[in-house]
Amino acid sequence: MADYIKHPLIKENTVEQRLYQLNLAGTSLNTSSLVVLPTGLGKTTVALLVIASRLEKFGGRALVLSPTKPLVEQHAHFLKSTLAIPENNIQAFTGNTSPEKRAELWENSSVIVSTPQVIENDLLAKRIDLNDVSHITFDEAHRAVGNYSYTYIAEKYYENGKNPLCLGITASPGSDDEKINEVCECLQIQSVAVKTETDSDVSPYIQKKQIDWKYVKLPDEIKKLKQLLEKILDDRFAKLSDTGYTVPKKKKATKKDLLSLQSRLHAQLRNDPDPNIYNALSLLAEILKVNHALEVLETQGVDALTKYYDRLDREAGLKSGSKASKRLAEDPYMQQISHRLKECSSEHPKLEMTREIVSKQLEENPDSRAIVFTNYRDTAEMLANLLSEMDGVYPIRFVGQSSKYNDKGLTQKQQVEIIDKFKTGEYNVIVSTSVAEEGLDIPSTDLVLFYEPVPSEIRSIQRKGRTARKQEGRVVVLVTKETRDEAYYWSSVSKERKMQDNMKYLQDIMSQNNENTSGSGKSENNQKKLFDFESETNVDTGQPPDFLNVLVDQRETKSTVVRSLEKLDVDFTIKTLEIADYIVSDRIAIERKSSVDFVNSLIDKTLFEQVSNLSRMYKKPCLILEGDGMFSARQINPNAVYGTLISLELDFGVSIYYTRDEKDTASVIRLLAKREQKDENRDVSMHGKKSAPLLSEQQEYVVSAISDIGPRAARSLLKYFGSVENIMKANYEELQEAELIGPKTASKIREIVGSKYKS
Structure with missing residues (x-):
């Protein structure tokens, strides 16, 4: 029988007592800490223990920050079910709550769970302050870098809080030394506590997780398409060299390498509008597009490449389309690829492998749940359609909120509805892009399948963490031989090892520093100020700054x-x-x-x-x-x-x-x-409103909203027909009688005006 945590601010028999969680909470009560704990082992429980202790000792309020609305609601629900305080004293803030209402709730709440952007905006607008906040929890703490809201909130907290103490929690802080140091600096972390699945106090709670790597080979037909794309890349890299700019690794260059060169060229262009730089940038845009096409073909397959090629072709046909897409559309090799795609009978072997793995899992255990991760929406749709053809498999495509050409995203409400149906078994397979890696309350699954490896150790850890939470689980990674799949796989493995080594090293170093500081007799308040703040006086004069x-x-x-x-x-x-x-x-x-x-x-x-x-x-x-x-x-x-x-x-x-x-x-x-x-001794004064547009301007705006019609063409149509209504009623031949309107534009107008609307 499990023992439960006993604390005056924690409800009885709600939180199981686990030694590793108590140890992590104890460390986090002494100093601002970063806790690294594998997914599913109760990072939020550690935060709960710290919050309860801080509220009991200092009162005030506790703040829990989490990057997404679903996570905010999930944490708020957990705290309401475990904290022994009135539920209306625990509030969830998102952008849906009005600023005025948030200010009122802030004053009357003991615990606030919020997205960081909301708190940052309220701090900037001076609707709230952090003076009496006794603790802040930063969920997914690896985000505390650069200009992310976490950094600003932490800075204001240490400036204004009476008894500041922070807890950062994450399953995967990353392998980059500089990024980890930046996270620690931004949150003023003094202690790092790392637990792994092999630690003796953690291992009893770990479910067995089997990890398999399945290798496949590209069919000859796809290899020939790959060779054509590589010829285009060779040609563009050669032309780029002729402009005086080179990419050292050429075809092996990563997207990061290419974007870095693009950034340098943009910087040069500001000071030197050299036509050669424009040419280099245009060639680089072509290289990025072809490089992406190559990645899609190698890792996703013919169907995915066909959809990407169609979008590229559509872009090239638009008046506003980029020169890069237009030149690629005219390239003989690209035209040859287009022809071969229509005749290609081969598909990527990953498709059949996915079908076999998912089918076997559900045949052996009909109550199983599986997640198939892929980097691309097109592939998610293709896989969901493929799996839906199989008996006993009920898949659903799961993507983010943004909508793209011919591809509508899912709202957060729709995402939550899908997850609820996944829990009940109406769907038993989620085919998802990266949106399911972090920030959603998706239940533990029996199978997680990577349709392709990801080079990010953070994303890889988050994906794998979706299985083996409450029962044994399996992770399968599909790898195409002799493609960038292999490079991404080894990159992820290497970064994961480096991350674990770095975190252990940082934990030891910070532990030694804290022991040395403690031995020197410095007070706790001095220990908290790990980083010096700039003086509030004017550096040049020593006087307070001007108001x-x-x-x-x-x-x-x-x-x-x-x-x-x-x-x-x-x-x-x-x-x-x-x-x-x-x-x-x-x-x-x-x-x-x-x-x-x-x-x-x-x-x-x-x-x-x-x-x-x-x-x-x-x-x-x-x-x-x-x-x-x-x-x-x-x-x-x-x-x-x-x-x-x-x-x-x-x-x-x-x-x-x-x-x-x-x-x-x-x-x-x-x-x-x-x-x-x-x-000049002038006052700040806000005056004036936007002038209402003239009727003629509004009419021009309505007509010019039609694709391929600019302001001159819009004015020409209005002058000829006299009103917007008459333009919309005009037929194909009548439209061409207006100046600047040719057959193509007239056809486009009739298509938009006369076609039946389809949602």
Whole structure:
């Protein structure tokens, strides 16, 4: 009979007593800790024990942060079922809860479970503070890097909390030394506690997990398609070398290598608009597309490549399609591939292998549950259709929320409904992309099948963790010989080993440091300050910083500009601004755009409307252009960009500032605020609303929304037919009577206007 945890804030007979969990909780109560524990062994229980102890000792409230809405709801349900406090004192925050309601619930709750973005936004808007938070749990703590919300929340917590203590929990922090160190630094971790399945106090709770690797060979027909793609790659790498830019490993180069070169070229383009760089970028775009096609063929098969090729061909046929896709569509080898794909009778041997493995599992144990993981949506659909043809197999495709061309995503509500049906047995196989790896309450399965290996040790561990939680489980990894499958497999294995070694080493080092610090007689408060904070005084003068205030549009909280402003001692007020992103005085308002946003707003015709509103209401309108890529995004003609910039300055009187990144942008905003508010003694004032578009502008907008119709063609149609209604009623021949309208455009209009709607 199991023993249960006894604690005044934990309900009786709800939490089984496990020695390793108690040890981890004890460590986590002494110092801010990172706990690494395999999936299914109760990381949330460790957090529960720490939360209960901190609330009993210090009162206040505890905060649990988790990256997705389903995980937030799952953790809230667990805490309500185990904590001996009123259920209405445990609240779940997501973006669906209004800001005003969150502020009210915060004041009246002991435990808040939330997505980190919600808490970050509430901190920035000053709706809440972390002063009396006695503990924060960071679930999936490996995300605490870069600009992720965890880093900002932890920073504010250690600045303002009376008794700050953090717990980071994860099954897979990663193998990269720098990333692990960054996680520890961001969360101010002083202690690392690692448990593995082989540890003596953990092994009694581990179910047997069988891991098999099944190797297959590509059929000759697919090998010939592969050779054609490799010839295209050879040709493009040679042409890239002729421009003066080379990729050392060429065909063996990873996507990361190619994207790194692309990033360097974008950076060079900013200072040197050399046509050679444009050419190199275009060739690199072709290489990335062909490289992806090769990966799809090697690891997924003919059907998946056919779908990718169709999308590429469609892109090439669009007026807005990239030069890279158009050139590839004209390539003789690509045309040959298109022809061979239609005649190819071979399929990837992984398909038959998947059918055999899943069929055998369900025949031997009809009550089994299985997850088949694949990297691509097309493959998920193909596999779900294939498995549905088999007796006793009830598969369902499981993908993320985003929708793409001819591919609608699943809402979180639909995902939860599928998982519920999986639990009850209405479905017994989930065919999923990476969305099922983390952040969803999917029950333990008997079989996890990797349709292809993944090079990420984090993703590999999360996938394998979906089985052998409560009963024995099996993991099968399909590997195609002499393809990148093999490289990905060995990369994952190597990274997993390195991760375990790194974590053990870090655990030992931090343990020694804590012992040395403890022996030196330093107080607990001194120990908590592992990293020094910058002084709040002005470095140059030693005086307190100037008080500056900026009005910020609430949509800008998604960027890190607002965080950077806070670090620069700029006070701000978050509002919904109809005009501008930032207002620094009664005469200066700022629109901020990344280089890509700038080009997109130029193409979709929203830029001049925004700038017109800005210059109409503010005497000195400003535009901040942030980052590289302005001249390479969307393959737009550089003259169009230069012409726009000239028009903004000369016709609208807009001052344009160029910045490298969000941190740079914050510095520029601060300097503008300082000049206006301190040097010119001006007040911050929000005024003006967007001007309503003229009727003629709205009519042009409706017509130009039709694919392949630009503003000039829209105006031509309206001038000829006199109204939007008459355009929609016109037949194919009548449409061509208008200037600039040819057979192709007339056909497109009739297709869109006359076709039956299909949801």
